[in-house]
Amino acid sequence: MxxxxxxxxxxxxxxxxxxxxxxxxxxxxxxxxxNAAPAGASTPSxxxxxxxxxxxxxxxxxxxxxxxxxxxxxxxxxxxxxxxxxxxxxARIRELSGPVAVVPEGRVTPLAPRAAPPASDRTAEDEEIDRAIDRMKQVFRAFRDIAREFEEAPEPADPNRT
Known part of the structure; x- marks a missing residue:
């Protein structure tokens, strides 16, 4: 009402x-x-x-x-x-805030931790990823070596420079 x-x-x-x-x-x-629409006009509902x-x-x-x-x-x-x-x-908040059922201790057994997969489970894909990572390490080391060469070698002074 x-x-x-x-x-x-x-x-x-x-x-x-x-x-x-x-x-x-x-x-x-x-x-x-x-604010009414004119007669005959359709109004969105x-x-x-x-x-x-x-x-x-x-x-x-x-x-x-x-x-x-x-x-x-x-x-x-x-x-x-x-x-x-x-x-x-x-009312919905009160309904959801009601008592929560708690499981008594000892009634639930904990799950065993997952063991690491054995080495034999390695696939060809894993080996390919390892080879790609090794190759990237080589590329970055080569880049680092080139950068160090530029830092270590001072440019020779031009004797004709004034």
Whole structure:
């Protein structure tokens, strides 16, 4: 019922009259508001409908009928949770925070640590990887040796230099 009242207030602030059917949170606009589309125009039917209200924006969830108050802050829209939504989330938290069944000590046997695979399990692929690594070591050592040669050998001074 709170939701139905909130929808009615939202509609009155927005300039449209709403009909609430059977106390459910279903609303239908019968008098177009200032933002209503012209007759015959198709309007997108998204999950949320927004309506500017004093101090922010009212957001109607068309699937659940919940109304949230939203504010634009630093180019972000933040919405407050409705009471129904907050209660539902708190109930779920309580449900998940219940006692956790603890296994009594001694009822579970620990797994044995995994042994390293025997050397015979080495594949041709492993050997190829080892050869590639050895080759890369040779290349890097050769590069290091060339770099050391440049550091150690000073350039001879040009005798004709002034």
């Amino acid at each position: 709170k939701t139905a009242i909130a929808i009615l207030i939202l509609a009155l602030l927005g300039g449209a009259t709403l009909v609430v059917v059977g106390g459910a949170a279903m609303a239908q606009s019968i008098v177009p508001g200032p 998204g999950r949320f409908e927004m309506q500017p209200v004093e101090g922010g924006i009212a957001r109607l969830d068309t699937m659940t009928g919940e109304v949230s108050f939203c504010r634009l802050e630093a180019s972000r829209m933040t919405c407050q949770q409705s009471e129904e939504d907050r209660e539902r989330l708190e």
